Amino acid sequence: MKPPKPATSPEMTWPQRFLIAAVLAWFGLLILGPAVALVRRAMEPGIGRFFAKLAEPDAIESLWLTAKITAAVTVCNTIFGIGMAIVLVRQRFWGRRLMDGVLDLPFAVSPVIAGLMLIILYGPRSTIGSRLSDMGLPIVYHLPGMILAGLFVTLPLVVRSVAPILEEVGSDQEEVASTLGADWWTTFRKITLPTIRWGIAYGSALVVARSLGEFGALLVVSGNIIGRTQTATLYVHDQVESFEPHGAYVMSTVLAGLSFGMLIALEAVRNRTHRQEYGAEESQDPSVERKTIRPTRRH
Template sequence: MAKYPLRVVALLYLLFLLVLPVGLIAWRTFSHGIGPFFQALSTPSAVHAIEVTLSVALWAVVANTVFGIGAAILLVRHEFPGKRILSALVDLPLAVSPVVVGLALILVYGKFAPVGGWLERNGLQIIFSLPGMVLATVFVSLPLVVRAIVPVLEELGEEQEQAAHTLGASRWQTFRRITIPSIRWALGYGIVLCLARALGEYGALAVVSGRLVGQTQTLTLFVEERFDNFDQSAAFAAATALALIAILTLLLTKFLRPKDAD
């Protein structure tokens, strides 16, 4: 009988923490029909915010996919001094506040920093522009692809790869025909999580973007800016769009995860 009170407590917890807040946002968004939702997201500032969000997220996913595959193989297939330190550094973004990440990037790539100043003198602005936003997003979503692939590589072992080498396959052929097909679901799972994290990032971007409307404003920053300017319909519409993306991401992760991994 004790399990029923626990279920009730768990359901109430989820209801008041997740379902009710998100449901109220959706209700405020669609209380006057679906028309205002599309109207709010079709304004020039909203369209530009969506474009910037997608651009930043896609570049971050590409960077973290390449790094994630390489780092996972390095951590699982090789032994070297400092391996534990590298593994800990990969997880560092999970422990560091995104705001701290943004401030750290400003110290390195800001206009008055040695590196950032040199880059700006050579025509490449990092902070308060798209490159800085991509760097910040890459940092905060760094561990997701790596940590999705590492357990799968550990479980697979090296037998198939060693057999391919024995039969004369090159490293590239082994990687393309053995490694990638073996980790494809984990790779897809990590990519989807990385994409979701990138699309919903706020803290680091709020610091490095400058929040310039029509220039460096992402959808999360658009929500804040519209709400602060008492344009609640636009704020709720953008928030609902982000929530729908999160739900779609959740469904994708469930679809990509094989049944025997549950």
């Protein structure tokens, strides 16, 4: 059974039409227009030149490095983001409010400042960085430092997507499961995880998109060594600086397309899953009204 269609809205007034037109124009000016212009410039020399530029060794190396960083950052921040959201919502301890406020620091500070903070703490001249280098584990100007930069700038995304859902559903079901003898893992796997799965999916997707597009922090901590520590966004920067704009257009189109396609696919899967679940619930009890909780996106 499909969800009921919304009631037909009354005829729009002129102020409403003006507001919709203004919003669409603003969206086109800031988002749609630049995106179309970018794709047009990337494809202007032809599809063959597009793929030839993308197949150059430096471009492939930068994409591969970006993929490795994105994968590591997404896995780590998804796991720890779920844990932090549960701790902040379910637990009460001294310093919780401070932790909740400081968690948004990556949203507030420039990524360049984030990279500088990592250099101060983990750079080759710092106490921690020098000792790790002596142990054969250099951080800054190497892959570990780039992963740390990605972890820093994306830390709040999963937490802020999952925490509102946990707050909304409460802990009653978890407490009942615990009373009935379920251990914490069974409770998490069968009750908590299904409840927050779309929050996790949205948060993880935002982490991927943010990691693909990160520039400032990586520029500071990587050293931007071609073929070694140059990510896709740093490749775009170098192409612009080298007066090779077509390479920058091509790589930018690929990165933007990956992020946009992933978010669109996620939304499509979520809507399809919701329709299936809604139909199953309605077939069992038509009087039940399903409530969907969407994660709050904070940037």
